[in-house]
Amino acid sequence: MTTFKAWVVEKGEGGQSLAFRDFDEADLMPGNVTVRVSHSTLNYKDGLAMTGKSPVVRRFPMIPGIDFAGTVETSEDPAYKPGDPVVLTGWGVGETHLGAYAEKARVRGDWLVPLPEGLSPAEAMAIGTAGYTAMLCLMALDAHGVTPKDGPAIVTGASGGVGSVAVALLARAGWHVLASTGREDEAEYLRGLGAAEIVDRNELSAPGKPLAKERWAAGIDAVGSSTLANVLAQTKSDGAVAACGLAQGMDLPTTVAPFILRGVSLLGINSVTTPQPKRRAAWARLARELDREKLAAMTRTVSLPEIGGLAEEILAGRVRGRTVVEIA
Ligand code: NDP
Incomplete structure (x- = not known):
């Protein structure tokens, strides 16, 4: 045996x-x-x-x-x-x-x-499913056509795995990144990864209005529930939000208002069964675009x-x- x-x-x-x-x-x-x-x-x-x-x-x-x-x-x-x-x-x-x-x-x-060429096995797993999912989110935003010229990008659950990689990738791609976190003491950490501003997650986690002041053009959401509803409600016209997680909850208490009055798009991300070509493209981009010092940090x-x-x-x-x- x-x-x-x-x-x-x-x-x-x-x-x-x-x-x-x-x-x-x-x-x-x-x-x-x-x-x-x-x-x-x-x-x-x-x-x-x-x-x-x-x-x-x-x-x-x-x-x-x-x-x-x-x-x-x-x-x-x-x-x-x-x-x-x-x-x-x-x-x-x-x-x-x-x-x-x-x-x-x-x-x-x-x-x-x-x-992927240029990554050690340890670095590949420092990225792991979370980082690979963050890249799928960025690729979905890119495919939608939203760019840093359109406005800032918000990342929710920013101190977590998906969030940390998303902050680093968006900043590297030229976005003004707003990092939403419940951990005030991680502000310096998030700025080190490339966040330009820190948003207190309490601003987003309680049920809010169907539409609110437009604050960002793009979002990567690892949290779901009322947080995602508020992210959608504060997304600029024709902006897009990639949704991958449910750390707050599986529910989505939103209305059609962001979609039909502002043309906002909600992009769903499933990393589990991504076909091989897209999978390999995501890993190749991670190997090229993710700053190794930030990954180590x-x-x-x-x-x-x-x-x-x-x-x-x-x-x-x-x-x-x-x-x-x-x-x-
Ligand atoms: P982490 O636990 O590392 O990150 C989640 C972050 O969400 C936390 O660090 C915290 O960030 C925030 N958070 C936690 N609880 C709450 C809450 N109650 N309300 C608001 N924010 C909260 O997890 P991962 O990064 O590994 O995964 C994040 C999410 O993405 C999970 O739901 C996971 O299942 C999902 N996921 C989905 C994939 C897919 O294929 N669709 C693939 C990979 C992950 P902070 O302290 O900064 O506020």
């Missing part, structure tokens, strides 16, 4: 439980590429999976961890050979397919992306045994920026 260390979510009569234990390689799920995982990360969804606060895990036992970087160990996919460095985000890994908080993963080759590294203790922390909004899990 070949075993490796993994975090495992089990479901018993008392509900969901989480343990760090040996896992038998023979119990990995079907897939044509086996990867020796070197790094993973902590995302909001990982917090949900590990605590069971939302039914993210759909198969038990489950190894949580929705993204990884590593090296191909064996491959029946002609696109990959042993030794190739690879990255994976999404596709239900850590939800329906055994995931990343382990020394090994077996997945489908067509879920993988070659490690928003990242801390923990070991695999430590990650279980951070699940509650991220759900409580107490994790700043990005957390890399060093596995090997």
Whole structure:
């Protein structure tokens, strides 16, 4: 029997439980590429999976961890050979397919992306699903045609993972970035990433008017609920908001007013099943456009045994920026 260390979510009569234990390689799920995982990360969804606060895990036992970087160990996919460095985000890994908080993963080759040139495996996971999603948001705004000449851009949940990368990317692209945060003490951190102004998230989180004074031309929202409704209500005519998250809530108590009276567009972002060409384009842009010093400033590294203790922390909004899990 070949075993490796993994975090495992089990479901018993008392509900969901989480343990760090040996896992038998023979119990990995079907897939044509086996990867020796070197790094993973902590995302909001990982917090949900590990605590069971939302039914993210759909198969038990489950190894949580929705993204990884590593090296191909064996491959029946002609696109990959042993030794190739690879990255994976999404596709239900850590939800329906055994995931990343382990020394090994077996997945489908067509879920993988070659490690983008110019990024180390640790940097790729400092970006992780959160940073990759921030780039998908920026690409959606670009495709819509909104530009820094049209006005400022707001980022909600700015101190979090998606938010931190979004602030850095928008600033690099020339936007005047308004960073909305509930953490006053992170103002300097956010200015360091490129935020021009800090907005107290309390200004946005309570239910507001269907339309309010126009303040920004674009937005990247990781928060949902009344915050997204207020972001839409304060978006300039013909502006656009990319919505990717639900840290405040899954609801969206808005009206059609921003859409039909100001021509505002709401752009939905789903990073899980993004087709390969767009996936690779997003990673290539991240490798080119994300300032490595800013990436380092928003990242801390923990070991695999430590990650279980951070699940509650991220759900409580107490994790700043990005957390890399060093596995090997
Ligand atoms: P983080 O926990 O790192 O960031 C979320 C941030 O939201 C927090 O740091 C906090 O920022 C803010 N926040 C938390 N709770 C509240 C609240 N009750 N009201 C208002 N703001 C709040 O998570 P991630 O960056 O990993 O993910 C952000 C969101 O994006 C999650 O909902 C996640 O599920 C979603 N997501 C979606 C993806 C997709 O494919 N659509 C992919 C990746 C993530 P601050 O302290 O600065 O206010």
